[in-house]
Amino acid sequence: MPEEERTGALRDVRVLDLTDERAIYGAKLLADLGADVVRPEPPDGDPLRKRGPHADDAAAGTGSFWHAFFASSRRFFALDPTTESGGKQLRSLLDHAHIVLANTGAFAVEEARLGDAAARRQELVVVEVSSFGADGPWADYLAPDLVAGALGGAVATTGDVDTPPLKTFGELNFMVSGAYAAVAALAGLHCARRTGVGQRIHVPVHECIASALEHVFMWYWYEDRLGLAERPVLERRGSLHWSNAYQVMQGKTGAAMVTPIPELDGQLVWLLEHGLGEELLDPRYQLPEHRREFVDRLMETLRTWVASEDAEALFLEAQSRHLPYGHVKRLEEVAANPHLAARRWWATYPLEGERTVQGPGAPYHFSETPWRVGTHGDPGRDAEAILDEIGWESAR
């Protein structure tokens, strides 16, 4: 984003964004934190500007909300890296960056010759995000989010016995690899600031997804210690958590995510107030060997009880008792959330032209260096300023 808009923690950091879907979220994290992130795109436009959803009134290929969100706070720059002038411009951008964030195979990455760039400027931090790593039998496999999630282990854990394995909504697998790319870039920068020496850093999407599966490896490695696992793999089973103690339950109206953890006694007292759960006071349930049976019985009792209650009222009452229930919200209810409104959380996202749209605000709030969403325009608007900054006038 332009200098006057950059208030965030990374306002002295320049980033060249050569990412595609697999790491664009990482570039967004850096940009919204105030880094000056320049994103080159082909003369005929970034294909990601065609990703839906779109503004209703937009002609095909413009007005992408996907792009407005994931490519927020950037400056855009159209170039053709296969031409002499485009190649020189790309090299100038590389020479001005502290960090290059790239996906193997993405636009201009091959022409950028990242190895040469790193050799030319030893302080440069180059983060290269690939689907499976630089080598190995799957190195060249094509893996959009669904396939990446399948091979990475996320898809097998999601879904129910009567559904296929399911992907998460949107592109949540690539938001993990994107976040890892941002961590890699900032750790590399931290090291480079201290030592004067940058480096190339490799981030395989496949390993990022596998590293963020909560119970999956635990179930395999510590099956004998868990006391829950009868097999090294837990089957997909809807919302029922691996611990058996969290589950979405249908209420009279709506659905609630219900758990007695960590306040088992508090939950029991609440049930007793409603004349339920007397049998759970059986002293044998205090014994560790009956713990699993106790939790199963308790959850069964909760299912029966919740079915006669309004889910939202139950959620609010549970929270007043320090029980971490949730209420299953539809998107429109998320948009109307009173807590987010009270925190004045929503941000304004600029679109192409003069339009704006409301969207998610900061995932973190810095007391001294506020997060903000910056401009989002077309490549023509930013080109002149960027060319000036990289000394292109004199180069011409």
Added chain:
Amino acid sequence: MRPLEGTRVLDFTHVLAGPYATRMLGDMGADVVKINTNTRAGPNAPGSPYYLMWNRNKRALALDLSHDEARTICRRLCGQADVVIDNFSVGVLDRWGVGYEAMREENSGVVYVQMSGMGSVGPWSDFVTYAPTIHALAGITHLTGVAGRNDIGIGFSYNDHQAGLHGAVAILAALEARRVTGRGQRVDLSQFEVGVNFVGPALLDYFANGRAARPAGNRLPYDEAAPHGCFPCTGAASEHAADERWVAIACMTDGQWERLRTVMGNPEWSSDPAFATAAGRLAAEAELEAHISAWTSALEATEVMERCQAAGVPAGVVQTGVDLVEHDPQLARSGFLRKIDDSHPTAGTTHADRLPIYFERTPCDGYERPREIGEDNAEVLKDWLGMGEEEVRAGEARGILA
């Protein structure tokens, strides 16, 4: 040398989100000192499998903060820290006298990150959350599923990992700001706000157009791609869902569809002009998926994947934990999953899934086992505060360092 060596992190986190953040920092060489007490139970008990997963590469200091003397030590530690992080409910550290306002008086450079469920202010700031709570409130549970169902959601605590990742990003960004200004700052991270972020494009669409997204199964919610789903393979009809075999196929372009047709042997049904475009294939999705399922059902998932990928069609086995550990050639090649050599005093053999970040000049290949409560008391207090071993042992005997 690792990239974060020399960075001191005081870690008051528990369960998954916070420990995942500090695990990354520890993997990258930060000196992460995890504060724990003998009273910790459940997933926070140092021998529990859950604790073992998220607390490698940290040193363990026991502090019973109900003692004034322990709180004094804690304040001195805060004075030496580059980063202090907690994911308790809002106000817990303040009640111990080590909240941000108190600690910055003695250490103006400290970066203090509070990863609470709902953030430090607002009508829900006292709410207690775990990842399934956040998934439900953020719309992720409703949207991850199939039409007519609101009770599926993600099968693991996705948001905890992401809150950890965002916590690490916030810490590193604040350290960069400190490099410029010389001052630390407070970061208020709301795990709920992290979660709402994940349905970002759908929210923009809702605010602009009034269109509220609904569960899309394995479809892309907004873009035309078909087939785009999971298909049963040999063994799909197993008694246990965990034993079923599935393959994901995602034709993102018409060209990939044409190549899939070739892989399938150009069956007659596939030449129907209705299937020629993504829009046509989506309109007849049920029929399309039935045909493809009939083809995949007679084949091993690995064979489908290999044949598709060889032809340039995105496809992948729906891998389970067993697949990842025992059969995945990429993970085996990189040594992603490994045993930790040093046996844990009570848990025995422990394991690590390595940091998926490969630094060429400062590799992060060291993995130390999770520590027992107070196992590093003497070393930590000597390194950070210059305390002698005798003093430490006396504190242990009095129950202050326990």
